[in-house]
Amino acid sequence: MRIHLAFKLATALLAVAGSVVILMALTRLIPGDPATVILGSRATPEAVAALNARIGLDRPVGEHVLVFFAHLLSGDLGEDVFNGRPVAGLVAAALPNTVALAFSAMLSAILFGVPLALLSARNPGGKTDRVVAFLSVGFISTPSFVVAVFLLMTFSVTLRWFPVLGAGEAGAVGDQLWHLVLPTAALAVGWIGYIARLLRSSLLEVLGENHIRTLRAYGVSEAKILMKYALKPAILPTIAILAMGFGELLGGAVFVEVIFNRPGLGSLIYDAIRTRNYPVVQGGVFITVLLYVLTNLSADLTQSLLDPRERSRLASARGT
Numbered sequence: 420m421r422i423h424l425a426f427k428l429a430t431a432l433l434a435v436a437g438s439v440v441i442l443m444a445l446t447r448l449i450p451g452d453p454a455t456v457i458l459g460s461r462a463t464p465e466a467v468a469a470l471n472a473r474i475g476l477d478r479p480v481g482e483h484v485l486v487f488f489a490h491l492l493s494g495d496l497g498e499d500v501f502n503g504r505p506v507a508g509l510v511a512a513a514l515p516n517t518v519a520l521a522f523s524a525m526l527s528a529i530l531f532g533v534p535l536a537l538l539s540a541r542n543p544g545g546k547t548d549r550v551v552a553f554l555s556v557g558f559i560s561t562p563s564f565v566v567a568v569f570l571l572m573t574f575s576v577t578l579r580w581f582p583v584l585g586a587g588e589a590g591a592v593g594d595q596l597w598h599l600v601l602p603t604a605a606l607a608v609g610w611i612g613y614i615a616r617l618l619r620s621s622l623l624e625v626l627g628e629n630h631i632r633t634l635r636a637y638g639v640s641e642a643k644i645l646m647k648y649a650l651k652p653a654i655l656p657t658i659a660i661l662a663m664g665f666g667e668l669l670g671g672a673v674f675v676e677v678i679f680n681r682p683g684l685g686s687l688i689y690d691a692i693r694t695r696n697y698p699v700v701q702g703g704v705f706i707t708v709l710l711y712v713l714t715n716l717s718a719d720l721t722q723s724l725l726d727p728r729e730r731s732r733l734a735s736a737r738g739t
Contacts, residue, residue: 497698506702517683524606532614540622558612567605
């Protein structure tokens with residue numbers, strides 16, 4: 420298990436490092452001089468050269484990456500080119516809103532998706548199964564930003580049941596949760612359908628195994644079979660998907676945060692890209708990738724611990 424963990428950690432570090440290299444290489448391919456865009460067309464060559472040196476664009480990509488990671492060891496993600504504020508502070512201020520939105524969306528997707536999967540798998544091919552399948556496909560095929568605009572226009576602008584913009588008053592938990600309802604629904608809708616379809620397929624596979632037939636022969640009720648004997652093994656493949664889903668939710672939060680004007684990591688990166696504020700872009704994307712990789716690593720290790728087949732495979736590998 421220790422060897423397995425070390426391998427996964429090494430893979431995760433390589434993924435993070437590779438994403439930083441790709442990001443910094445892409446910044447060099449964008450047309451136009453970033454320093455000229457930031458400072459304006461009347462900036463002197465000296466000012467342009469000084470700003471390029473400040474944000475590291477005067478160095479080769481390899482050297483820029485090494486300097487970035489060297490500063491990262493001391494917690495330095497760079498400085499905002501406009502006001503000189505540390506990027507780490509900007510990311511730390513924005514991150515809780517984005518993580519809260521992603522977690523609430525994933526939790527909502529699980530709370531609604533799992534019951535839909537159970538209803539669908541209890542009578543495959545029946546009326547309930549067809550209705551759930553129709554809803555799931557509709558949820559999956561609708562982009563989160565379309566759902567966000569629809570919810571905003573319907574429940575905020577027309578009905579005025581929910582606040583239109585923002586994340587709520589600081590320190591007022593109830594107000595913040597009320598502001599979180601519509602963004603959470605916009606992000607969760609697609610994953611409700613995805614979890615429902617994925618878990619339904621897994622449940623039907625488990626329900627077709629021999630030990631389930633034995634339980635039915637002994638007169639065990641279908642509800643008990645589903646909840647006690649089928650759900651746990653069926654949900655294991657869903658864990659890794661949920662981890663990837665969390666990373667996708669962080670990415671989808673960019674559009675939702677912009678639409679609802681939420682002060683999160685997605686809005687921070689979007690504004691930084693729009694203004695060519697590359698240190699903020701690099702810091703924000705680095706933290707996003709890091710969260711994505713760590714979440715996938717945690718899910719992979721959790722699946723290894725929960726799945727008896729995976730534990731047996733690791734034990735056999737250790738024995739050989």
